[in-house]
Amino acid sequence: MDIIIGRSLDDLEKYGLKGSIFIGKEYIKMENALSLANTVYLDVNLPHLILIAGKRGQGKSYTLASIFESLSDLEKDLLNNFSGLIFDTMGIFWTMKFPNYRDAELLEKWGLKPKSIKNCRIIVPKGLLDEYRNINIPIDDVFQLNPADLSGIEWVLTFNLDPTSNIALYIQKIIKRMKENNNGYSIQDIISYTEKLDIDSNMKNAITTYFENADSWGLFSEKAESIRNLTKPGYINILDISLYTAITGGWSIKNLVIGLISKKIFYQRLIYRKVEELEEIYISKELGTREFPLIWIAIDEAHEALPNDSITPATEPLIQIIREGRQPGITLVLATQQPGKMHTDVITQSDIVISHRVTAERDLKSLNEIMKNFTAQDIDIYMNDNLPKKKGAALILDDKSERIYPVQMKPRVSWHGGSDPTLIRKRLWLEG
Ligand SMILES: Nc1ncnc2c1ncn2[C@@H]1O[C@H](COP(=O)(O)OP(=O)(O)OP(=O)(O)O)[C@@H](O)[C@H]1O
Secondary structure: OOEEEOOOHHHHHHHOOOOEEEEEEEEEEEOOEEEEEEEEEEEOOOOOEEEEEOOOOOOHHHHHHHHHHHHOOOOHHHHOOEEEEEEEOOOOOHHHHOEOHHHHHHHHHOOOOOOOOOOEEEEEEHHHHHHHHHOOOOOOEEEOEOHHHOOHHHHHHHOOOOOOOHHHHHHHHHHHHHHHHOOOOOHHHHHHHHHOOOOOHHHHHHHHHHHHHHHOOOOEOOOOOOHHHHOOOOOEEEEEOHHHHHOOOHHHHHHHHHHHHHHHHHHHHHHHHHHHHHHHHOOOOOOOOOOOOEEEEEEOOOOOOOEOOOOOOOHHHHHHHHHHOOOOOEEEEEEEOOHHHEOHHHHHHOOEEEEOOOOOHHHHHHHHHHHOOOOOOOHHHHHHHHOOOOOOEEEEEEOOOOEEEEEEEOOOOEOOOOOOOOOOOOOHHHOO
């Protein structure tokens, strides 16, 4: 029997398999042997909060990409109303553009074929375009952020400053004045304004240095376009921000990008949800393509954006989506090696958890927190009993059915960009 994770029995009767994607196969135990049986699908009709956990190398980036591959293959009428946005903090998802010849044999066993994902777009920060071109990855578009969209506190968090320090208080005051006195402004405008202030010269230098640094990130322009460019319907939009890893405070910059864009998406969807509801009320109106698509946002290494012991520029926008994103129709897929480090809201609010193997005490503890809603057994004991020690094997905890499913996640049809580099360089898959 087919399993659809995240779908109620009512919806199963109404829609059958429509609006679901293939994600794997269930393990069943017979006479102490594990074998693959039922096909496992994931509901994509409703918004969800999905947590993908697993220690290094167990397959969480692979699973995340595999889910988005299946999303890219939705039927046309659903695809036109959908947009995927992956914040690629590690620079590993651009390989979706290439077929996974490496796993051709495995794919064949699953009735699948290596395939490139035609409807995915790689988008990079405009100011880093040359750097990305130098490493030869295929690029479809560029993006920028508008400095006037940032609040004082967002700048402070991005610069990793203590919000109660003198410099942080000055920066917040400056941004407040900039907003009061201007419709839009560039980073250079912030610097010019600061230079004219009658304040201690050391403080002035420190502030202008922070903003000069920000200007060098190639991220900001007062002419930045709207986020529509990042939420193209029918596409998996991959925002590669991995090159910030090389800059000091790189995670703060990445988190700023995640936070600002997520916030904008949330407000756009709130507005368009009202438009859609009006369309649904007036039965004379045709329910065509949405003006702004339903969005699936994915973040790998999500404990960096949403940690449980500090605030980042992404914290507030992501918490808002976690708590209120259902209504405007935003799904969040968060992958992490360290669920024990994630903000507790993720642990308490996730309606679907895909857990590959974890071993660290703290991570087991937070997953057990979720497990206790399903069974009295500990997650590691349950895993040892019901899952083989194989990459891509995971327990799926489904809040809708209140059940746990041991699953082998499907292999990827497009090339996996996050695999470990080996010292022996050989295309073993060509040697048959
Ligand atoms: N469902 C799967 N089917 C087949 N192989 C898989 C599957 N999932 C993962 N693998 C294999 O496991 C390897 C590691 O997966 P992946 O890179 O996603 O690990 P990870 O948990 O994200 O690790 P890291 O934390 O280091 O990023 C992949 O290169 C792939 O070979």
